[in-house]
Amino acid sequence: xxxxxxxxxxxxxxxxxxxxxxxxxxxxxxxxxxxxxxxxxxxxxxxxxxxxxxxxxxxxxxxxxxxxxxxxxxxxxxxxxxxxxxxxxxxxxxxxxxxxxxxxxxxxxxxxxxxxxxxxxxxxxxxxxxxxxxxxxxxxxxxxxxxxxxxxxxxxxxxxxxxxxxxxxxxxxxxxxxxxxxxxxxxxxxxxxxxxxxxxxxxxxxxxxxxxxxxxxxxxxxxxxxxxxxxxxxxxxxxxxxxxxxxxxxxxxxxxxxxxxxxxxxxxxxxxxxxxxxxxxxxxxxx
Ligand code: PAF
Numbered sequence: 697x698x699x700x701x702x703x704x705x706x707x708x709x710x711x712x713x714x715x716x717x718x719x720x721x722x723x724x725x726x727x728x729x730x731x732x733x734x735x736x737x738x739x740x741x742x743x744x745x746x747x748x749x750x751x752x753x754x755x756x757x758x759x760x761x762x763x764x765x766x767x768x769x770x771x772x773x774x775x776x777x778x779x780x781x782x783x784x785x786x787x788x789x790x791x792x793x794x795x796x797x798x799x800x801x802x803x804x805x806x807x808x809x810x811x812x813x814x815x816x817x818x819x820x821x822x823x824x825x826x827x828x829x830x831x832x833x834x835x836x837x838x839x840x841x842x843x844x845x846x847x848x849x850x851x852x853x854x855x856x857x858x859x860x861x862x863x864x865x866x867x868x869x870x871x872x873x874x875x876x877x878x879x880x881x882x883x884x885x886x887x888x889x890x891x892x893x894x895x896x897x898x899x900x901x902x903x904x905x906x907x908x909x910x911x912x913x914x915x916x917x918x919x920x921x922x923x924x925x926x927x928x929x930x931x932x933x934x935x936x937x938x939x940x941x942x943x944x945x946x947x948x949x950x951x952x953x954x955x956x957x958x959x960x961x962x963x964x965x966x967x968x969x970x971x972x973x974x975x976x977x978x979x980x981x982x983x
Contacts, residue, residue, distance in 0.1 A: 697775040699782045702789045706831055709781050713742040718832050718841040720825060723747040724764040724883040725773050728873035732842045733777040735870050739840045745774050746783040746828055748790060752798075753820030764886055783831065790827055798823045801853050802860075805950060809967060810849050810978070813940040818853050825854055829865060838864045846872040846880050848967060848980045849950060872980075874900075880979045887975040895935070896972060900979045902932050902942055903966045907983045910944045910958075910966070917944070917958035932970055939970035947982065 700706045710716060717740025719732045729745075737743045747770055754760035767784075774782055799822035803811075806818035833839040843851045855867045873881045879897050888896055906928040913920045921944055928942040946957050947965045957963045967980040 697771070697779050697782055699771065699784060701784055701786060703785075703831055706781075706783050707834075710742065710744070710832065710836075713740075714837060715740045716742050716744045716832050716836065716839050718828075718839060719743075719745045719779075720828050720841065720843075721745060721747055722749045722763065722883070723770050724766050724886070725770045726873075726881045726883065726885075728844055728846060728870075728881040730773055730777040731873050732844055732870040733774065733779050735868065736840065736842045737778050739842070739866075739868065742780045743778060744781045744783060744832055745779045746785070746832075748783075748785055748824065748828070750820060750824040751787070751791075752795060752823055753817050755814060755816070758814075759884075759887075764883060783828075790824070795823060799826045799857065802856060805849070805856060806853050808950060809941055809943070809945075810969065813969065818850070821850055822853060822857050826857070826861075829858075829863060833863070833865055836864075838866070840866040840868055842868045842870050844870045844872060845980070845982075846882065847978070848965060852950065880977075882977065884975055884977065888972065892972050892975065896977060898932065898935055898937070899968055899970055899972075899977050900981070902928050903968050903979055903981045905931075906942055906944065906968075907966045907981055910964070911983060914958040917953055918955050921952065928968075937970045937972055939968070940976075942966070942968040942970070944983075 698709055700709050717736035719736050721729050733745055749763050751760055798819050801818045801822050811818050843854055845851055851869055858865050858867055877897050878900055909924050925943050929939045932939045944964055944966050946953050965980055965982045969978040
């Protein structure tokens with residue numbers, strides 16, 4: 697695996713390639729990331745990953761400084777997963793000047809759910825992803841990038857960005873990887889104490905229960921959903937969590953379902969975010 701840190705190095709390493717298959721990450725890699733790399737491999741003529749902890753997508757009180765940096769282990773894992781090229785820019789390589797031009801995603805999609813509780817998060821994500829895309833794909837006829845569905849809303853925001861800017865990049869979704877007990881893999885799981893790790897599964901169980909209740913009331917979902925969501929929030933709070941949202945939305949646009957959506961097949965997704973101690977976890981379930 698070749699490692700490059702700056703844009704000239706990246707451009708030189710990609711010069712002979714027509715269709716990079718790209719997996720952007722912030723490092724601290726786990727099996728979920730490696731599954732995305734393996735998924736990307738047959739989709740392009742070179743497999744590229746990036747590691748860059750993007751300051752722009754963290755709020756001042758969030759975990760940018762303590763976000764785990766595990767460089768040696770990440771390189772070994774990427775190499776073993778079959779990554780050909782790792783782009784690991786330092787901050788001045790990607791942001792040589794303060795980044796005053798930013799990508800402002802559609803507020804209807806990006807200022808709800810995660811965007812409501814982490815204002816500016818998707819502006820930070822879209823801005824860095826646009827910079828990474830222009831670094832990796834510039835002047836290439838086409839490319840492909842793989843995003844995990846664990847970050848469901850991020851995947852949708854990026855798809856819409858690629859569509860609106862008519863970028864010649866296929867956005868491919870990777871399914872969420874889970875631990876043996878069902879906890880969605882996340883770099884932030886490493887913050888959990890043993891007791892919290894045992895409790896953490898309750899978020900996905902709460903989503904599963906909410907999904908079951910919602911499907912059982914499909915005929916009156918639009919009117920009964922707010923009460924079901926409140927119950928789900930209260931049940932998680934009673935276990936000591938601090939939930940931001942537990943909600944059933946349309947897969948198409950993450951808006952609350954209308955009566956027709958509740959009966960349509962594969963139309964809905966249940967999404968949740970909640971803090972356990974100091975750690976904020978997210979998960980989702982397509983239903
Ligand atoms: O999902 C992530 O790890 C990040 O949001 C991404 C897409 C690498 C942008 O920094």
